[in-house]
Amino acid sequence: MSALIGKSEKRVDGRDKVTGRAQYAGDFHLPGQLYGVVVPSTVGLGRILSIDSAAAQSLPGVVAVISHLNAPKLPYKPHKAFIDPAVGERLHMLQDATVRFYGQPVAVVVADSLDNAERAANALNVRYERQRPIVDLRDPSLPTVVPTAMGEEAAKHRGNMAAVVPDIVTVEEDYDIARENHNPIELHATLAAWNGDKLTLWSKSQFVVNEQAEIAAIFGIEPANVQVISPFIGGAFGTSLRTWPHVTLAALAAKLTGRPVNVTLSRKQTFYTTGHRPLTLQHLRVSATRDGRLTHLEHRGVGETSRYEQFAEALVNATNYMYSCPNLKVDYRLQPCDTSTPTYMRGPGEASGIFALETALDELAYKLDMDPVELRRRNEPKIDEGNGKPFSSRSLLRCYEEGGKRFGWSRRTHKPGSMKDGRTLIGWGMASGTYPVWFIPANARARITSGGQFEVEAAASDMGPGTYTSITQVAAETLGVPMEAVRFRLGQSDFPPTPPHGGSMTMASVGSGVQSACRALRAELIKVATTADGSPFRGANPEFLYWGEGSLRQREKGGELTYEQLARLAPAGLSADGTGGRGEEASKYSMHAFGAVFVEIGIDPDVYTMHIRRMVGAYGAGRIINPRLATSQCVGGMVGGIGMAIMEATVLDARDGRPINAHMADYLMPVNLDIGDMQVIFVDEEDPYVNPLGVKGLGEIALVGVAPAIGNAIYHATGQRIRNLPIRIENLLHHA
Numbered sequence: 202m203s204a205l206i207g208k209s210e211k212r213v214d215g216r217d218k219v220t221g222r223a224q225y226a227g228d229f230h231l232p233g234q235l236y237g238v239v240v241p242s243t244v245g246l247g248r249i250l251s252i253d254s255a256a257a258q259s260l261p262g263v264v265a266v267i268s269h270l271n272a273p274k275l276p277y278k279p280h281k282a283f284i285d286p287a288v289g290e291r292l293h294m295l296q297d298a299t300v301r302f303y304g305q306p307v308a309v310v311v312a313d314s315l316d317n318a319e320r321a322a323n324a325l326n327v328r329y330e331r332q333r334p335i336v337d338l339r340d341p342s343l344p345t346v347v348p349t350a351m352g353e354e355a356a357k358h359r360g361n362m363a364a365v366v367p368d369i370v371t372v373e374e375d376y377d378i379a380r381e382n383h384n385p386i387e388l389h390a391t392l393a394a395w396n397g398d399k400l401t402l403w404s405k406s407q408f409v410v411n412e413q414a415e416i417a418a419i420f421g422i423e424p425a426n427v428q429v430i431s432p433f434i435g436g437a438f439g440t441s442l443r444t445w446p447h448v449t450l451a452a453l454a455a456k457l458t459g460r461p462v463n464v465t466l467s468r469k470q471t472f473y474t475t476g477h478r479p480l481t482l483q484h485l486r487v488s489a490t491r492d493g494r495l496t497h498l499e500h501r502g503v504g505e506t507s508r509y510e511q512f513a514e515a516l517v518n519a520t521n522y523m524y525s526c527p528n529l530k531v532d533y534r535l536q537p538c539d540t541s542t543p544t545y546m547r548g549p550g551e552a553s554g555i556f557a558l559e560t561a562l563d564e565l566a567y568k569l570d571m572d573p574v575e576l577r578r579r580n581e582p583k584i585d586e587g588n589g590k591p592f593s594s595r596s597l598l599r600c601y602e603e604g605g606k607r608f609g610w611s612r613r614t615h616k617p618g619s620m621k622d623g624r625t626l627i628g629w630g631m632a633s634g635t636y637p638v639w640f641i642p643a644n645a646r647a648r649i650t651s652g653g654q655f656e657v658e659a660a661a662s663d664m665g666p667g668t669y670t671s672i673t674q675v676a677a678e679t680l681g682v683p684m685e686a687v688r689f690r691l692g693q694s695d696f697p698p699t700p701p702h703g704g705s706m707t708m709a710s711v712g713s714g715v716q717s718a719c720r721a722l723r724a725e726l727i728k729v730a731t732t733a734d735g736s737p738f739r740g741a742n743p744e745f746l747y748w749g750e751g752s753l754r755q756r757e758k759g760g761e762l763t764y765e766q767l768a769r770l771a772p773a774g775l776s777a778d779g780t781g782g783r784g785e786e787a788s789k790y791s792m793h794a795f796g797a798v799f800v801e802i803g804i805d806p807d808v809y810t811m812h813i814r815r816m817v818g819a820y821g822a823g824r825i826i827n828p829r830l831a832t833s834q835c836v837g838g839m840v841g842g843i844g845m846a847i848m849e850a851t852v853l854d855a856r857d858g859r860p861i862n863a864h865m866a867d868y869l870m871p872v873n874l875d876i877g878d879m880q881v882i883f884v885d886e887e888d889p890y891v892n893p894l895g896v897k898g899l900g901e902i903a904l905v906g907v908a909p910a911i912g913n914a915i916y917h918a919t920g921q922r923i924r925n926l927p928i929r930i931e932n933l934l935h936h937a
Contacts, residue, residue, distance in 0.1 A: 205678040206894075209829035213684065214433075214669045223433045227390035229403040231461040234392070235264055237454045238318040239447060239464065240308040240325050241473055242300045245334035245858035246539045249298040249307060253326040257310060260324060262317030265458055268308040269295045272453060276421030282411050283641065283700050286443050286476075287542050288350045289510035294449045300329065301509055302541045303858040304473025309450045311458055315465075334539030336858040338482055338505055343536045345503065348513035351533065355513075357521060359586065360528030366488070366496045372564045373486040376557035377925040379850035380505070381478040382860075383546055384870060385664075387435025388468065389475055393451035394461035399426045404448055406431045407441040407662045408701035413694035415444040416452060429694040434664035434702075438841070439545035441664070442703050445475045472863035476544025477851060479505040481516060483557040493571050493579045495526040500558065506535045507542040515550030519635050520558055521587030522791060524580040540858055545703060547841055548904040551636050556926060559632035559909035564922065567617075573631055573913065574601050574610060585791035593790035594888040596821025597633060600797035603882050604819030605631075608799035617920035626804040627814075628918025631797060634906025638792035638823075638891045638898065639706040640783060643714035644697035647676065647722040648776035653765030654686050657718065661691040661711045662702035665837075666900060667830035668711070674826060675712045675894065679719035682751050682764065689715075697778060705794075705898025708826060713781025713893040721777035723748060726767050733770040738762065787890050794897040796820040798839075798910040801877075804918045809933040813843055813911065815878040821886045823897035828883065835881040835903040842907020843871045847927050869927075 217223040254266040272295040294306060307327055312318035335343060348355050391404040400422070406412045409429040417424040434441065451464040466475070481504045488497040502516040517531035546552075566573040581598055584591050605611070613629045614620055620627040645659040657676045663669050669689055677684045690696065697718075699711050727746055730738040730753055737760050738746060738753070745756045752761040762770075799817045804810070816839050825831045848869035852861050862868045888895050908926060916922050921936045 205674045205684065206826055208674070208827065210670060210674055210684060210827055212667055212670045213673050225387055225433050225435050226392065226403050226405040226431060227388065227463070227465050229392045231392065231394055234461045234463060235311050235313060235458055236315045236318045237309045237311045237451060237462045237464040238322040239306045239450060239466065239470060240310060240322050241304040241470060242307050244300055244329045244331045245303040245336065246332040247300045248330045249300065250328040250330050252308065256326065257321040257324040260317065260321045262313040263310065263321045264313065265311040265454065266308060266325065267295060267311065267454060267457060269297055272296070275419055278418040278421055280415050280418035285350065286544050287510040287512045291510065292446055294446050294453065302334065302507065302539055304470065304541070306446050306450060306474065309454055309464065311454050311462060334858045336538050336540055336853045337855060338480055338503060338536050338538070343538065345534045345536055348533065348535050349511055351513050356532045357587065358530040362497060362499060362528050362530050364528055366490065369488045369490055369496055370565065370568045371486065371488040372561050372568060374561060374564065374924055376483045376485060376560060378481045378553050378556060379926055380480040381546060381845065381849045382472050382851050382868065383438045383440035384868065385436030385438060385440065388466055389441070389445065389447055389471060390463065390465040391448045391451040392461060392463045393455040395455050398422060400452055401428045401430065402448065402452065403430045405434055405441050407434065407437050407664060407703055409662065409692060409694040410660050410698045411701065412444045412448065416448060419449055420452065427694070430692060431662060432692040434662055437664040438547040439549060439703055440475050442545055442701050443476060468865065469863040472851060472860040474541050476542065478546035479512065479543035481553050483554070485557050485561040487561050487565055489565055489569065491569065493569055493576045495524055495580045497528045498526045499530045501532045502554065503534050503536055505538050505540065505543060507540055508537040510542045511535055512543045514545070516554045519551050519554055522582065522585040523558065523633065523635060524577070525582035525586060526580065547838070548636065548901040551901065552845065552905045552908070555632070555634060555905050556909045559906060560912055560924065563630070563913040563916065572615065574605060577601065577633060588791060590789060590791040593792045593890040594821065594823070594886050595793070595795055596884045596886050597795040597797065599884045600795060600819040600821055603884060604797045604799050604817050607880060607882060608817040610799060617917050622803065624806060626806050626918040628802045628804065628914035628916070629800070630910050630912065630914030630917050631799045632906040632910035632913060634796040634798060634902055636705060636794050636901040636905055638709065638794060639704040640709050640892050641700035641706060642780050642782050643699040643710040644778060644780050645711065645714040645718040646697050646776055646778050647718040648774055649722065649726065649764065649768050649771060651768055651773065653763065653768045655680060655682065655688070657687060657689045657715055658696040659691055659699050659711050659714060660694055660696040661699045661707060663691060664702060666834050667827060668707055671708055671826045671830060672712060672715050676715050676719050679716050680723065681748055705900040705902065708896045709892040709894065709898055710781060712826070712896065714779055716893060717779030717781050718777055719779070721779045725775060725777045726771065727753065729767060729771045729775070730762055736762065736770055781893055783892055784890065790890050792891050794820065794822045794902040796902050796906060798906045800910040800914045802911060802914040802918055804915070809930045811847055811915070813875065813877045817880045817882065818903065819882040819884060820899065820902060821884040822899050822902060823886050823888045823891055824895040825883050826896060831883065831899055832881045834899045836879045838900070838903020839879050839907055840871050840876055841904045843875060843911065845926060846908040846911035847929060850927050
């Protein structure tokens with residue numbers, strides 16, 4: 202059996218997806234199922250004065266109208282997640298009359314069909330006592346607070362920021378990033394069904410074991426009495442890492458009606474209560490000597506959060522280690538607003554912080570009259586200067602080299618506006634990217650079937666990167682069998698627990714756990730071979746047994762047992778559990794993925810329409826399990842970066858906090874016509890410290906760095922420096 206890891210294997214779930222056999226959360230249906238529609242608040246702050254449900258309840262098919270007036274008081278016991286997306290007291294559903302933000306659920310209407318439920322929800326009459334919310338970080342009355350969960354990590358410094366260095370060049374500017382919403386194709390949906398005191402949820406979730414624990418805590422029942430099922434996810438990008446209010450409402454409605462209830466949010470409702478990339482305001486000051494050596498670097502950032510929770514992200518973290526600089530200060534603060542709580546969005550923190558850092562460095566390169574790549578090369582650190590540790594591996598210089606060569610960077614002329622194609626202005630820009638290597642031990646189970654096939658289970662998720670396929674590759678190679686001999690199952694909370702499907706950690710954590718479980722199963726099969734009656738290896742020394750391709754063999758004496766023969770000798774359903782782990786040496790290193798993004802943009806000089814003509818991304822991301830899937834993952838990140846750079850922004854009405862573009866007509870995202878040629882390069886990189894598989898993850902690093910590369914290309918084309926994302930036609934016309 203040839204090696205499978207590193208091969209561009211086709212998706213094992215591809216046929217199910219294109220033929221419609223794959224079932225997503227909203228596809229599940231149970232006999233007697235009802236439909237719940239969430240009624241959102243139409244004020245941004247205040248209290249509910251009254252709810253008149255008479256008209257709604259009189260409509261055909263309506264089974265229940267549930268609000269704080271008739272909902273039972275739920276325990277809402279404390280629950281500690283593997284990774285807390287927010288600190289504070291989460292929103293309690295239908296437990297009081299307080300309205301904390303626009304779109305907060307104030308009721309759920311349950312009917313025998315979705316149409317009937319929607320009609321009744323529109324008939325519900327809710328009266329409010331209104332207050333004026335504050336939803337803009339620029340409001341001077343907003344307090345600024347230290348992120349509780351981050352502590353000292355929110356502010357760091359080294360050297361002396363007041364140190365005087367003669368004849369330095371300085372850039373000092375503000376950089377803003379708009380609020381964004383995830384907008385995956387699949388809407389948030391949950392089907393809830395009770396059987397006595399046991400609850401089953403078919404739910405869109407990137408973290409099924411956390412959803413199990415969260416709902417158990419809310420209802421005050423044992424986690425073992427909650428089963429969460431999520432076999433397929435139609436995109437998420439972080440929006441399904443938390444258990445949002447609609448999950449609780451589905452379970453509550455099912456409990457009160459005694460029937461299964463499906464709650465699927467509308468596109469507009471996903472702008473209210475399922476998280477978003479927070480609006481951030483950043484200030485950067487960077488200085489260098491005339492030969493391009495950084496001397497001072499200050500990075501301050503403020504992010505929005507809700508008043509009832511704190512959501513913090515790694516906004517300034519990368520600045521600590523990205524480049525060599527003796528005098529550095531970073532500071533991160535939050536400002537609580539009358540909005541819902543933000544959450545992780547692809548490349549959380551790093552994507553936003555790197556925009557400011559990489560834009561400022563590009564500005565510095567022009568002030569120094571230096572090539573932007575050369576400036577970065579001159580400040581390549583030998584160690585992580587933020588913590589004093591060596592990098593386990595860092596291939597950023599090779600990313601510059603290989604990415605620049607593929608892109609043709611050496612042909613770039615430095616002066617803004619100096620490159621044209623006919624009358625079209627051409628801009629070439631670049632930026633660096635980075636993302637930490639997250640690893641949390643994951644559990645997995647492997648079993649051999651009676652026919653010598655294998656089943657592998659882990660409570661992971663797959664929102665599209667190809668988890669089913671890449672994990673199958675790891676299992677099949679470890680067992681020494683073709684991929685067709687392995688069936689990988691995921692997305693159930695009763696499978697061995699795993700960390701969330703986010704933070705680019707799935708392959709590192711779950712893959713290592715599956716590898717461990719498969720090795721443990723092989724060890725159990727050797728025991729069977731040496732102890733079972735009828736085995737030709739009974740009584741043999743295990744040290745003289747070894748695995749060939751799909752069979753167990755004995756040195757010197759010869760003979761073999763195939764997996765099918767071992768299955769007949771083994772107890773029915775023989776299985777083994779495994780947990781992935783890092784070696785002790787891992788703590789001695791700083792572990793990150795790095796990349797470099799090169800962009801060519803074409804801009805019409807009269808009306809400033811923009812087109813990303815081509816992009817090259819070069820990445821040092823450790824071992825690549827499946828190059829085909831990895832390339833797809835990176836292209837997806839590049840496309841997301843285009844949206845972040847020149848399209849995506851959620852606009853709130855200052856009067857009530859209402860998202861005024863909560864639909865696909867006005868919330869702009871890239872489509873095929875917006876995307877030019879995308880090329881991906883993986884720099885060969887071996888890193889034995891990051892995890893047993895040597896992988897670093899690609900989901901986040903693929904997006905980090907794209908937005909500043911595009912912004913830098915826009916400046917190169919036009920000479921206009923726009924420091925606010927997204928950069929749109931009107932921004933360029935305003936500065937023209």
